[in-house]
Amino acid sequence: MTKQSLLGSHQRSWIWGRNVVVETLRAGRWTPHELRLAEDAGGLDEIAKLAESRSIRVTSESTARLAQLCGANDHQGVIAKMPPFPYAEVSQLVEDAFNDSNAPVFLITDHLHDAYNFGAIVRNAECFGAAGLFIPIDRQVGVTSQVARSSAGAVNAIPIARVANLLSFVSELQRRGVHLVAASEHAATPLSTADLSGPIAIVIGNEGRGIDQSLLEKCDLAISIPLAGRVGSLNAAVAAGVVLYEATRQRGIVSGTFKEA
CATH class of the missing domain: 3.40.1280.10 (SPOUT methyltransferase, trefoil knot domain)
Structure with a gap:
């Protein structure tokens, strides 16, 4: 598999970073399948509560595992597995x-x-x-x-x-x-x-x-x-x-x- 196709696969499956995940959760239009948070990262309680209030499963992983899943190191301890984007009609x-x-x-x-x-x-x-x-x-x-x-x-x-x-x-x-x-x-x-x-x-x-x-x-x-x-x-x-x-x-x-x- 080429680097580009691998990146494309990750991009279709995950979003990452605190701001974009929080904005996605708050909007309620593109609901994640699940949220994974870094075990050793602080300041994530609000994000976890926001996800749980929307009945989204939240689990903990190592920082390295999050990077492996989303294909990026700048995930800030937060990644979300996404369904296909809900385009407007x-x-x-x-x-x-x-x-x-x-x-x-x-x-x-x-x-x-x-x-x-x-x-x-x-x-x-x-x-x-x-x-x-x-x-x-x-x-x-x-x-x-x-x-x-x-x-x-x-x-x-x-x-x-x-x-x-x-x-x-x-x-x-x-x-x-x-x-x-x-x-x-x-x-x-x-x-x-x-x-x-x-x-x-x-x-x-x-x-x-x-x-x-x-x-x-x-x-x-x-x-x-x-x-x-x-x-x-x-x-x-x-x-x-x-x-x-x-x-x-x-x-x-x-x-x-x-x-x-």
């Missing part, structure tokens, strides 16, 4: 978003491969109040332990749905009045001049090739983020955060509350 996510807001913000990722990038995007989306994320089923990293950790537990706080065909799906969104906004370093329209105040879906491309041309052609608007340095582009997660901030700013959100129009 696509149409329900859209309906719920429009029930909550006349101008929801969605994110669409076009075949991202890097777990840390995707986790950071999920965290950005949750922090800026996006209604949900849509990811393709194929050739896209899903919610793994690394995604959960890099999202700081945000995978438990924002709905994520998988779609079989991005092109068909975005056409459905457009029929609902959602404008597709592509973040592209080659776009002629700078972010500062773009109108992001209505219902939008921000499209973030693959780390290497960007947004697929067929999907880019479907977008209603392509925007670029002006840069002052010598490096020609931002990574996917940073670009998503910048565009999300601008969409949030245009909606008049200040200090976590909505300003009256």
